[in-house]
Amino acid sequence: MSNERSDLLQGTLDLLILKSLLPGSLHGWGLSKRIRELSRDVLQINQGSLYPALYRLEERGLVRSAWGISDEGRRAKFYTLSAAGRKQFATEKADWRRFALAIEQVLEST
């Protein structure tokens, strides 16, 4: 486990959620675990704050939710990316790349 952790940049949580849901549907806890794994525990997110973000994405029609049964046999709510969500992910990913590149250039300039 790395000792260095970063707080999440404002507005990037949505991007991470969309990315994590790309392979298939997940319930909330699974999603939070996936984000931690994907970031190799660097990104520190308040697990609870995932839910408001999920509801917001659902409200915008980017994800859909349905109650199902988890691997452990318990009732859980699963989130799936919608077509609009996929499209949104592509846009946001491009935006992020441009943004990160720009920051990088600024930092590396002499």
Add this chain to the structure above:
Amino acid sequence: MPRSLVVVWNKMRALIQRSAREADMDDEMRFHVEMEAADLRRAGVPVDEALRRARAAFGGIERQKDDARDAIGVRLLDDLAQDVRYGARQLRASPAFTAATLITLALGVGATTTMYAIEHTVATLGIDIADPGTLVHVAQGTIGGCLSCWRIAKGNYMTVRDESRTLSDVTLISGWNPILRGAERTEIVNGARVTPAFFDLLGVHAMLGRTIARADSTPDRANIVVVSESFWQTKLARDSAIIGKTIVLDAAPHTVIGVVAQRFVFPQGALVWTPRILGPADATDRSWTNDNAIARLRPGVTLVQARAELATMGTRVATSYPAAMRNWSFGVETFTDWQSPTTSDDIPLFVAVGMVLGVACINLAGLLLARLTARRKEIAIRAAMGAGRTRIARQLLTETLLLTVASGVLGAAVAAGAIHVVRDAMPSFVVEYLPNWRTMRLDLAALLLALATGALTGIAIGLWPALRFARPSLVEELKDGARSATASGRVSRMRHALVVFEIAFAIMLLAAAGLLARSVSNMHAVHSGFRADHVLTFRVDAPARAPGDSTPVDSLRWERLAAQLDALPDVVRAAAVYGVPYSRNASTNGFAIEGRAANSPLRGSAVQMVPAGVDYFATLEIPILRGRAFTATDRSGAPRVAIIDEAIAEKFFPTDDPIGHSLVIDSIPWQIVGVAGKTRYGARGRVISQSPGEIYRPMAQWPWRFTQFVVRTRGEPLQTAPEAMRVVRNFDRDLAVTHVATLESVVRDDLAPDHVFAGSMFVLAVAAVLISAIGLYGVISYGVAQRMREFGIRRALGAESRALLALVLGQGARLAATGAALGLVGALAATRVLRAVLFGVSPTDPLTLAAVVTAMCAVGIAAAYLPARRATLVDPMVSLREE
């Protein structure tokens, strides 16, 4: 479906399915925490520690739920409903606080709204007129003085009508009170003589027939009449074929040419209108200002321009008529200004009402502060459980608004009741002049304004602590003993200051009420100079034979009628007089004394001129101090005589005997034959005036077309009234009798406005005292509750009940005394406003002020008594254990 509709639909569905969704949200989040804990346990963390860590990682569930609700967008409505429910529960849980607040605000709001309703009713005109903004009143007045305060002479009206380029439709209006002879009784009708432009100018059309037209300005049209709808209904039985028929007014037939709608009652209360016909002779009349003129500003002309033109015109006319127009010119004012009664007399009442609302708001602030202090712990707990700062603020706000709305309803009820009482309490002679009085009702705008003031105070006081508490050092708040924290002390001091201010305001109002009460009782106690009991009075009018006609057909007419009244078995004595004391009927004129320099100080000094019948002095038992009373020989043709009263005798004949001197009135000498005692001629405005003096002349030598009668009866005066009316009717069927009343009620009615004024002030003062007593009670009981432990210790150490009682009562008395001192300073500064309306009592009257302070301190101690009792009843063990 369009996207925005989908969003709305989702929100509505979310709201409807709220509880299901809440449960889902709860399930989902709990599932998350459990999964996280299970995961940690698998990594070897002990069960309890795993759960704790999982929760910490998640953050407060409540907070996440709030955020989640925000995300779904139902939160606002949802919270509101929850806040209202929670607030109502909180308010029910503390009935004392709720009742105190409700009463406080309801009193404040009720008083303000009532006062506004009264003022609004008095100030609005009960007339339907077209475009009142460009309507003006044209008048003549003294240069350098008020140019539009007088009326206008006929010649000047004609000049303005013919020459003005800024005014159009200039119209002359003369008073006209014709006598209508009916089958049962003969009565006086309110009406006016108007020049032809009148109805066009005011935009009034006939509902039947026609109104007076331009062609109706020749003498052969003098006997046509336009009547109002109500006259048509009540006197003409709604006869739809009335046009062209004749009615008898002032003993002359008048042809009805039209009927106009009910609402139109200009000038004041007019029911009939007839043409004002002017002849060439009227053009030279420049100084008899008997009539009013109104006009319309021409399009694009401002009042200032009209004023400038009329001033120039006045100067020009003055060069042609230097004697009549000396120092006179013309002026204009807006119709509304002219018609609105001045309300400056009511300023003290307005200030008082404002102060009651102020006291109510201050008290509300104190109550809310107290409540919030008591709820610090609760609020801190809610904050600790994750309720956001805005959420707590909103909760407090909702409670405040809930209180305000409830007090608004109560306040409206208070106002409705008060308006009802005031409406019926006002004597009819005042109401006569207020066309809207009978329909006075609650004004919604005023109610809302008063409520908003209360709500704003509530919000200012409710929000401030919320913001403070929402950034709490939670631990501090939750620790035991936090109640003695410094913040709490600050709040206490603030509440004490608020209560002191309340008491100060209450003292000021109470002082005003006390002074007014003394003033009114002085008015009653004052020696009126005549005997008012067992006297019937009424007014008799004879038809006018021509416009402006003021003399009767024969000079002994009223003496003869008096003799017939005298002959009634129940009557002791009867006399004719025009100027019954306190009846507001009096004519004033200037006079000179024969043989003295014309420029002596009495030149131009106007005194009451009273035509009195032979038995007038005997009937009212006014003493004749020197000389003689009038006799039957003082009639037309005999030497003219006069009686002066003591006031004139003292002022103008300080050294010599007035008997034998002659007074010159309108160039005619009248020899003084007697000196009568002083009498009072009633109130002028709201202040009783010692009339400057009276000069009596024999009714037979100076008769008027109308007169009043005073009839001293053996029994109850009103029981003799029908008998007396029959005598008048048999005497002449064309005489109209009005204002039948006992002399005592005439005196009482004259003082009625002072009673209403003093009474209103008293009610307002009581409201303020009550509110401040509630405030004081609140502060003291809060203090006692805070110090229960201290009292317990004192008790345990052997303090007696008496000592504890004195301790708490002393605190109440100290607050009351501080407030009283402050209030006294205010009262001394403010009661000067009352000086103009006080009679026989100084605005700094020490007796009144002392009484007021004593009363307030007594109320203060009484308010402190209950909590003081509670302090003495403390059980040391219980209070010590409680901590």
